[in-house]
Amino acid sequence: MPKAYVFTRYGGPETEALIDVDRPVPGPGELLVSVRAAGVNPVDWKLRAGYRRPGDTGERTFPAVLGNEVAGVVRDTGDGVEGFAVGDEVLGSPVAGGYAEYALLPAGGLVAHKPAALSFTDAATLPVAGATAYDGIEQLGLEAGATVLVTGAGGGVGVAAVQIARAFGLRVVGLASEGKKDLVESLGAVHVPSGPGWTARVPGPVDGVYDLVGGDVLEEAAGLLGGRTELVTAGALAEAMERLGGSRVARVRTSARLETVARLAADGALDPHVTRTYPLDRAGEALRAVEQGHARGKIVIEVGA
The missing domain is CATH 3.40.50.720 (NAD(P)-binding Rossmann-like Domain)
Structure with a gap:
């Protein structure tokens, strides 16, 4: 079974675990992505601690997969998806977590094609x-x-x-x-x-x-x-x-905005400065580095090849 790094309840690092999960099935308008890299951000541990984004009124289902930005390869598409196909290399913000071997991305949301000149590791730092x-x-x-x-x-x-x-x-x-x-x-x-x-x-x-x-x-x-x-x-x-x-800051969560940022990175105007990478089974260490404020630049979890 695919693996994912999750938190099982609100709290501290003691709530985190690497577990086996079912492979997600894309619903209408969704992409199933084989994750190659996932960016690590302060919002990840804040959500684990119980923070709610403005306007977020839904109850979280546990275990909940950590992570809010990924880059990977499309493996399947749901009904009604346009502009993306199996085999496309993409980056975006997942529907429900990205520290995982597979993630779902909303085709009509913050997702874009990855420029060929941009590595998966660098691309995974851009959606957030x-x-x-x-x-x-x-x-x-x-x-x-x-x-x-x-x-x-x-x-x-x-x-x-x-x-x-x-x-x-x-x-x-x-x-x-x-x-x-x-x-x-x-x-x-x-x-x-x-x-x-x-x-x-x-x-x-x-x-x-x-x-x-x-x-x-x-x-x-x-x-x-x-x-x-x-x-x-x-x-x-x-x-x-x-x-x-x-x-x-008013977030512009569109493909066009993410494509603009990705072009800056591909053209060399934006270097994400990824200073350290971790494998998925050490995702907790990656999150600790960010949570404790020790990170310089970006930290990324590299998931698969």
């Missing part, structure tokens, strides 16, 4: 991290030559956001730990070390902020802006943003 980065930078709407501050610039979304902002012609200031200084500067950003008093270390005014941290960092970053419409976050709840006058 890469696309979220693109959505936020575009939402800010800054003109070329403007300065954007990216908080959490050394993480998976941050690394992508810095590069996408650069591709948009923006000057980038990246807030990250001292240990990620070389990484942030290698992306073409001005590094500002995080920690108490960090705002005083920001060189010159900023025109917009893309926050990936939330909390006190978001509050302090907002104080650098004269207007709040140039403040976007993927790291805080909507209530906090209403008070600050900014907004949460």
Whole structure:
């Protein structure tokens, strides 16, 4: 039987397990994908801990497969699928988890053909991290030559956001730990070390902020802006943003958006900076690295060949 890495109830790492599961059967409008790689993101452990996305009112069925972005090969299609066929190489956000040998993707949702020049490992970082980065930078709407501050610039979304902002012609200031200084500067950003008093270390005014941290960092970053419409976050709840006058990143979950991000990666304008990979039977270690905040760039689970 196929294997999947799941959580059996809400809680900590003790709820996780690698188990045998039935091979999924694609329903109408769905693709069955043989997973080659799955990206690891903070939202994965947050969902395991009980976090609910805004608007999510459904009850989760356990065991629940972890993971929100994959790349792989189409093995079967459900009724009504157009634009995808068996054998196509694709990337996307699965219907119900991606740390698995097989996953279902919605053909009409956030799924796209994988460019031949893009590896499965890199492609698996784009549906969540890469696309979220693109959505936020575009939402800010800054003109070329403007300065954007990216908080959490050394993480998976941050690394992508810095590069996408650069591709948009923006000057980038990246807030990250001292240990990620070389990484942030290698992306073409001005590094500002995080920690108490960090705002005083920001060189010159900023025109917009893309926050990936939330909390006190978001509050302090907002104080650098004269207007709040140039403040976007993927790291805080909507209530906090209403008070600050900014907004949460509005995700554009379409094939066209994911294709745009994939082209940037295939053309070399976006390097996901996958710093470590793990096999599926070590998925727990991969998730721990992200959950404990030790990851530089992206971590990916490589599932099959």
